[in-house]
Amino acid sequence: MSSGVPMSSDYDRELLRRYHLEGDHAARQILVERHLPLVRSLARRYAGRGESLEDIEQVGAIGLIKAIDRYELDRGVALTTYATPNVVGEIKRHFRDKGWTIRIPRGLQELNAQMSKTIEGLTGSLGRSPTVAEIARELHATPEQVLEALEAGSAYSPMSLSVGPSGETTADPLDTLGAEDEGYERSEERASLEPALHTLPPRDQEILRKRFQEGLTQTQIAEQVGISQMHVSRLIRKSLARMRDEMAPGMI
């Protein structure tokens, strides 16, 4: 036995052992309290979406408790690594189940609905990505309206992340509970950024590789993958944010 303060992960493992093998509920409580800062850190990323931070933290704490209860001693992965996707998943499920959606003015919705096809059309005719002014002229709108409509299209809703502007859907595993659990099992075995890439759906991995390894433009990727440029943009944003969520804090 080493002298001095035990390493954090060693202490967690000891507490987990005591809880799971000896039924020591006091050990479970200590684990929860030790990792509440992790829950608070993850919860802060979802603040400002119509829920108080306190409520989001409470939801995240449920994910932490589930992770502690589900933890398997023989896997040998740090609790922080295993708990992070559980906490994040619980928070995301909470927002999804509430049917939370930002209200967008109808005019902006309609403009956004035309945006993707307009951009695709102009890209084809110009041979390059259009400017905001060119998009505005085509839509008989002002550049400011175009920018607002683009922003409205980025507004979070349970659908917006996995449905393209033409109704094209992606099979986003995060939108189904079973696949979420599958993702957690994969992510529990990883503790660095690169492996987090493998928790993404194959098509999203492909898009990230094309953009950040092969250096293709979004327009080129859209053509190759068969979706709109706006959808490529949304998927890249979502994937990068999700990869960061999969990592334990402080591992960068």
Place this chain on the structure above:
Amino acid sequence: MSPEAVELETPSGLEWAPVIRLVVGGFADRAHLRFDELDDLQLAIERLLAEAEAEDRVRLSFELVDGGAVRLRVGPLNEQSVAAALRDSGRGGEELNLRRVLDTVVDSFDVEGVRDGKVVVRLDKLVPAREA
């Protein structure tokens, strides 16, 4: 700073990202950036603010510099978190970290003005001479 520069100071936090994106978009429109170039700038700022710790408020500046580039400055950010996020893993670009993202979406970036453990990150996006 050039007379055509724009400065924005906002609270930090994800909920203010839409405000920042709108201002980036407005500036990009004035600079005649294309949609994919605008998207690159928005992604660069978004990832930088997500990865690097900011104070309670963050200041962004946008300007067109001689030679045709859009220059953005973002700060103050925590020096250590920026260093960690921008570290070169030495794995030949295999790691998809903030450095990799910025290498792809902007033409150059640098860390400026280290003071009291805070830094400003400068991002440059070249704008080739083109018709208005």
